[in-house]
Amino acid sequence: MSGWVIAAWLMLGGSTVLLFIGMPVALTFITVNIVGAWLYMGGEAGLAQLARSSVSSVTAFSLTPIPLFVLMGEVLFHTGLALKVIEGIERLIRRLPGRLAVVAVVAGTVFSAISGSTIATTAMLGSLLLPVMLSKGYHPTLATGPIMAIGAVDMLIPPSALTVLLGSLSGISISKLLIGGVLPGVILSAAFVLWIVLRVRISPHLAPATEDQPMHTGWERWRPFFAYVLPTLSIFGIVVGALAQGWATPTECAALGAFATLVLAALYRALTFEALLKALKGTAGISGMILFIILGATTFAQILSFSGASNGLVQLITGQGWSTGAIVAGMMLMLIFLGIFVDQVSMMMITLPIFMPIVQSLGIDPVWFGVMFLICMQLGLLLPPHGLLLMTMRGVAPPQVTMAHIFRAVVPYVVMSLLLLAAVFWLPQIATWLPKWIG
Amino acid sequence: QEATLRLVSAFAENGIYVQRLQPWIQKFNAEGKGVLQINFIGGPKAMPPFEVGNAVKTGVVDMALNTGAFYTNVMPEADFLKLTQVPVAEQRRNGAFDAINKVWNEKGNMQYLARMVENQPFHIYTNKKVEKPDLAGLKIRITPVYRDFFQSLNANVITTPPGEVYTALERGVVDGYGWPIGGIFDLNWHEKTKFRIDPGFYDAEVSLIMNLPAYRKLTPAQRDYLQKQLLALEAQNTFWAQYTADEVARQQKAGIETIKFDAATSKSFVDKAYQVGWASAEKQSPEIAGRFKPLFSRK
Amino acid sequence: MMLVIVADVALRNIAVPGLPRGLAWSNEVSELMLYLLTMCVAPWLLRQGQHIRVDILLQALPKKVAWALEWVGDAIGLACCLFMAWYGARAALASFREGAVNIKTLVTPEWWSLAPLPIVFVLLAIEMGFRMGRLYAGERGPRHEAVSAA
Ligand code: NA
Ligand code: NA
Numbered sequence: 001m002s003g004w005v006i007a008a009w010l011m012l013g014g015s016t017v018l019l020f021i022g023m024p025v026a027l028t029f030i031t032v033n034i035v036g037a038w039l040y041m042g043g044e045a046g047l048a049q050l051a052r053s054s055v056s057s058v059t060a061f062s063l064t065p066i067p068l069f070v071l072m073g074e075v076l077f078h079t080g081l082a083l084k085v086i087e088g089i090e091r092l093i094r095r096l097p098g099r100l101a102v103v104a105v106v107a108g109t110v111f112s113a114i115s116g117s118t119i120a121t122t123a124m125l126g127s128l129l130l131p132v133m134l135s136k137g138y139h140p141t142l143a144t145g146p147i148m149a150i151g152a153v154d155m156l157i158p159p160s161a162l163t164v165l166l167g168s169l170s171g172i173s174i175s176k177l178l179i180g181g182v183l184p185g186v187i188l189s190a191a192f193v194l195w196i197v198l199r200v201r202i203s204p205h206l207a208p209a210t211e212d213q214p215m216h217t218g219w220e221r222w223r224p225f226f227a228y229v230l231p232t233l234s235i236f237g238i239v240v241g242a243l244a245q246g247w248a249t250p251t252e253c254a255a256l257g258a259f260a261t262l263v264l265a266a267l268y269r270a271l272t273f274e275a276l277l278k279a280l281k282g283t284a285g286i287s288g289m290i291l292f293i294i295l296g297a298t299t300f301a302q303i304l305s306f307s308g309a310s311n312g313l314v315q316l317i318t319g320q321g322w323s324t325g326a327i328v329a330g331m332m333l334m335l336i337f338l339g340i341f342v343d344q345v346s347m348m349m350i351t352l353p354i355f356m357p358i359v360q361s362l363g364i365d366p367v368w369f370g371v372m373f374l375i376c377m378q379l380g381l382l383l384p385p386h387g388l389l390l391m392t393m394r395g396v397a398p399p400q401v402t403m404a405h406i407f408r409a410v411v412p413y414v415v416m417s418l419l420l421l422a423a424v425f426w427l428p429q430i431a432t433w434l435p436k437w438i439g
Numbered sequence: 440q441e442a443t444l445r446l447v448s449a450f451a452e453n454g455i456y457v458q459r460l461q462p463w464i465q466k467f468n469a470e471g472k473g474v475l476q477i478n479f480i481g482g483p484k485a486m487p488p489f490e491v492g493n494a495v496k497t498g499v500v501d502m503a504l505n506t507g508a509f510y511t512n513v514m515p516e517a518d519f520l521k522l523t524q525v526p527v528a529e530q531r532r533n534g535a536f537d538a539i540n541k542v543w544n545e546k547g548n549m550q551y552l553a554r555m556v557e558n559q560p561f562h563i564y565t566n567k568k569v570e571k572p573d574l575a576g577l578k579i580r581i582t583p584v585y586r587d588f589f590q591s592l593n594a595n596v597i598t599t600p601p602g603e604v605y606t607a608l609e610r611g612v613v614d615g616y617g618w619p620i621g622g623i624f625d626l627n628w629h630e631k632t633k634f635r636i637d638p639g640f641y642d643a644e645v646s647l648i649m650n651l652p653a654y655r656k657l658t659p660a661q662r663d664y665l666q667k668q669l670l671a672l673e674a675q676n677t678f679w680a681q682y683t684a685d686e687v688a689r690q691q692k693a694g695i696e697t698i699k700f701d702a703a704t705s706k707s708f709v710d711k712a713y714q715v716g717w718a719s720a721e722k723q724s725p726e727i728a729g730r731f732k733p734l735f736s737r738k
Numbered sequence: 739m740m741l742v743i744v745a746d747v748a749l750r751n752i753a754v755p756g757l758p759r760g761l762a763w764s765n766e767v768s769e770l771m772l773y774l775l776t777m778c779v780a781p782w783l784l785r786q787g788q789h790i791r792v793d794i795l796l797q798a799l800p801k802k803v804a805w806a807l808e809w810v811g812d813a814i815g816l817a818c819c820l821f822m823a824w825y826g827a828r829a830a831l832a833s834f835r836e837g838a839v840n841i842k843t844l845v846t847p848e849w850w851s852l853a854p855l856p857i858v859f860v861l862l863a864i865e866m867g868f869r870m871g872r873l874y875a876g877e878r879g880p881r882h883e884a885v886s887a888a
Contacts, residue, residue: 018811018814019791019792020792020794020795021795021796021807021810021811022791022792022793022795022796022804022807022808022811022880022881023791023811023814023815024784024789024790024791024815024883025789025790025791025792026780026789027789027814027815027818027819030818030822031814031815031817031818034818034821034822044825044828047821047825048825048828048829048832049829050822050825051822051825051826051828051829051830051852051855051856052829052852054822054826054855055773055851055852055855058772058773058776059769059770059772059773059851060769060772061765061768061769063769063772064768064769064772067772067775284775284779285779285782285783285786285788287775287779288775288776288778288779288780288782288783289779289783289788289789289790291772291775291776292776292779292780292783292789293790295776343790343792345790346790346792
């Protein structure tokens with residue numbers, strides 16, 4: 001075996017074994033880094049260099065949006081602003097088949113535009129809307145499916161901490177990835193709404209129409225929309241607007257967005273000290289965890305490249321005479337397969353050090369590739385048995401909802417996500433048109 | 440016997456510097472069979488650019504393609520190399536090269552092998568027309584290489600990651616930037632640039648450096664072979680004058696206008712650049728700056 | 739960090755008499771804060787079991803086997819933390835001895851940025867010890883810890 005083959009087995013194989021015996025992801029990569037630095041970077045000097053490179057991996061301005069995006073979502077949820085948004089949307093949507101399920105999808109899309117956390121969205125909608133739907137006689141599959149599905153879409157629509165993470169680990173333009181996720185995200189939301197309406201038209205018993213809702217008319221109907229939904233959406237406007245007007249670079253927009261979220265919460269007098277503290281604590285936890293993984297993962301990719309394993313693998317794969325489309329399809333299949341077993345961050349850690357050099361050497365459009373990567377990660381959130389949002393839903397749903405209900409509920413949405421993935425594969429413009437247009 | 444030297448680059452592999460180095464490495468390895476080989480490990484994806492200097496110092500790698508501005512954390516003097524005004528061939532004759540190596544040996548545990556980029560002056564690129572060398576009211580993106588000089592021209596200086604410069608220019612977050620004469624096309628910055636201020640100042644320095652113990656371990660035959668190839672590399676530096684001319688023409692074709700001053704203003708502009716450069720060098724390391732200045736400056 | 743960036747953007751676009759136009763050091767301070775945030779939070783997260791991991795295999799295996807694997811993982815983790823602490827300390831010490839400085843907009847001694855890493859990995863190693871203690875005291879099965887970041 002040539003040197004790089006051993007290095008590849010040692011580093012990729014070693015990290016996979018450690019991951020599956022349940023070591024924390026960050027420590028897994030740091031452990032393999034230590035072995036790799038010792039072997040390939042010259043013993044002790046290599047280990048000292050590893051420590052230095054680890055420090056420089058997280059001292060990176062391009063990562064600053066991560067805590068800021070997480071903060072936006074945390075503030076939204078801990079201040080109870082989210083509840084008001086649901087109310088506002090609920091009053092607007094009337095006399096639609098499967099009305100409450102549609103409300104969940106629309107409210108979830110609005111949250112997505114402010115929140116960077118898929119779990120928060122699912123948990124919030126699940127605990128607020130699910131009991132109402134069940135009590136009104138909605139079938140558990142129709143009640144839980146949309147909530148989980150729209151929670152996953154949160155990752156596609158900016159702000160999204162995972163998108164920033166993908167961009168910084170892969171070297172794909174973060175702002176283009178963020179903008180590239182918008183259109184696929186909105187398409188999915190629209191498809192979900194369409195599906196719910198059709199499904200209930202065909203089998204009305206799934207979602208009995210209820211007339212006992214208080215009928216608000218005129219201003220009373222629109223007031224919460226203007227008082228809460230529109231201002232909340234305006235934060236999304238601030239983030240995108242600051243970009244377009246030239247007040248700030250993409251990174252700085254995240255700071256403006258977080259600041260605006262805090263100001264808005266304060267204006268509603270919802271920003272209690274307690275809520276702020278909870279939000280800050282949640283932010284520190286989530287972003288600290290992501291950043292600690294980055295510390296291990298960035299250096300992992302460097303050592304893998306240093307050992308010659310990256311180049312060796314890339315030449316092996318690109319030298320097989322497969323077409324670019326086949327290679328991309330193969331990478332996506334691998335991601336979907338991985339998504340069944342491991343979480344989104346680990347998916348990136350395991351594949352990016354190999355995928356990105358291939359993407360570069362084949363001249364594949366990185367934004368196109370990145371958006372498909374995002375859709376695969378979003379799928380991973382929904383795939384049984386390990387899909388994180390399925391577990392989240394299990395956690396917040398009342399006991400009459402069984403795991404079988406949840407698995408069955410998610411199927412149509414998984415199919416729609418797969419169709420979207422295929423659509424982006426054959427029609428890259430879905431992913432690349434908006435980033436090109438905005439610049 | 441044959442030895443292999445591991446080389447990393449602080450510059451991206453698809454950039455002009457590495458592209459010019461690759462054929463040299465191929466020739467080096469072809470002619471050096473049984474004597475000395477170079478194993479090119481990679482660019483920034485194998486090692487963070489600002490860590491390359493330290494890696495050479497500690498022997499994690501044997502050789503590196505690097506620029507002084509990237510290893511000021513090893514020794515602040517590294518950045519002084521931008522102030523050379525005489526060609527490297529002259530530096531080897533007038534003692535500048537030896538003076539550099541004395542410092543590089545002692546403070547950096549490294550051997551300064553060869554300079555592979557010359558005649559690549561820095562320029563100020565702006566989107567607002569200026570009549571005289573005064574940047575008051577302009578927001579200019581800088582790197583530490585020319586921060587002091589731009590500040591002395593009254594610019595509001597901004598540091599932005601390279602990846603965000605394009606958007607920053609497009610949205611007017613910055614009005615301009617400093618960059619060598621070549622390279623703005625690599626990052627598509629030309630699309631968002633209206634003017635280039637002439638003349639240029641300083642000289643973008645890109646050199647090969649080597650871990651000192653690794654250098655000393657070479658046999659006389661290996662060292663002679665290395666030296667022969669290094670001189671051959673430097674002999675190709677005439678390329679850069681042509682490259683500058685090509686880039687100037689390309690910028691003109693891309694619609695970038697040149698802002699020129701009259702002869703006296705131009706001279707005082709350049710003089711001021713070096714004066715400011717040496718002043719901050721003397722502040723950081725008075726003794727070494729004093730040694731370098733007469734050797735680097737034009738007679 | 740948020741406040742620094744917002745102030746920088748505001749100052750750059752709105753001229754306030756008596757204040758500079760923009761904070762040239764805001765990027766550097768932000769990245770430093772990001773690094774310090776990562777360092778400060780890491781040991782606390784280990785205590786909370788919030789460093790995500792993949793437990794699908796542990797949940798599938800017999801409890802005793804999973805428990806044994808937890809020990810293997812912890813032992814490797816402890817060694818990993820000690821190695822990082824030791825070599826991180828050596829890198830920081832070498833930098834301190836040589837008086838290396840980071841020359842950016844702000845000029846700072848390089849060891850300032852290198853020193854937090856070994857300190858944090860010492861804390862992580864200590865916490866790893868407590869973690870093993872809790873594993874010994876607890877039930878003979880896999881832990882229930884965070885499994886995702888999304
Ligand atoms: Na989002
Ligand atoms: Na998200």
